[in-house]
């Protein structure tokens with residue numbers, strides 16, 4: 168990526184402008200089910216609102232926490248038509264930063280803002296998953312300048328190169344999805360060793376090796392050889408699901424939902440699971456339409472989170488997050504396939520993916536805990552993941 172020194176670069180996925188909030192028609196309003204934090208500037212504005220609305224404001228905010236109060240899990244300003252009274256009464260400029268921005272998600276790096284649509288919004292999820300073409304990224308610059316006190320620009324540029332290579336591999340539709348995802352994992356694993364060993368200069372060569380046409384077949388064979396035969400998919404996936412029991416729960420209906428998915432998938436034993444998965448694989452996973460869903464999910468997670476490794480040097484965990492999230496969402500869709508037996512339409516996959524994203528992506532605690540579990544738990548080790556991609 169070429170940058171003009173001193174300018175701010177903004178990057179968005181090509182579908183970014185397609186988003187439109189469906190407000191009261193939304194099947195899942197984002198103003199319910201989680202705590203909406205208010206930025207300091209908006210809190211100061213809210214304190215100054217006079218009259219009757221000012222009184223309502225006083226009673227609708229947890230001033231100590233800096234969050235909107237909720238009634239039965241719904242924001243205090245969300246009315247019966249699922250519209251926001253604050254917006255209706257005072258206009259868009261009165262919304263706090265969270266409400267003004269959502270579902271836009273911003274990752275900040277020195278001189279760079281990467282803006283995406285969050286998968287946790289069901290309409291955004293339909294756009295992310297519904298696109299048939301490979302996702303492209305658009306850049307724009309302005310003359311804003313900023314410098315961070317400490318920002319490892321060399322590591323950042325390497326991470327950007329790695330991410331670009333991974334996205335290229337994921338969008339190589341001549342290749343099977345298992346090989347594409349397998350390569351992403353293998354690259355992340357090798358890159359992490361270079362980061363740890365302070366050998367970032369070796370990364371260009373590493374990427375070249377993975378991208379070489381003549382190495383294609385060799386990688387496929389290697390993947391086949393190292394896929395473990397000793398642990399079954401049933402064993403790995405059922406263990407992977409246990410991760411949800413170790414995370415903070417955000418929405419009240421999440422726990423019963425996940426329990427019902429687990430029951431459907433794993434409750435009837437291994438033989439049932441293996442037979443059902445063979446059918447799901449035949450009727451769904453082998454279809455190009457399905458591979459496109461997985462590709463869009465993987466690209467979404469990598470674009471949004473991978474370069475964040477510049478702050479914690481955990482590049483491998485970021486790639487594992489993309490793979491594990493894609494696998495878990497696939498498994499949830501598999502559970503609903505068991506109920507209806509039809510190829511999953513985009514609305515259904517979006518509904519499932521947005522529920523997952525809502526629980527996992529919007530809790531820093533959960534994101535951090537997941538990275539820890541990826542290091543500890545056997546089901547997230549390289550060989551386990553390679554066995555089930």
Ligand code: SF4
Nearest residue numbers: 188189193197288290
């Ligand atoms: S979830 Fe998305 S579409 Fe629904 S109300 Fe929120 S921003 Fe709008």
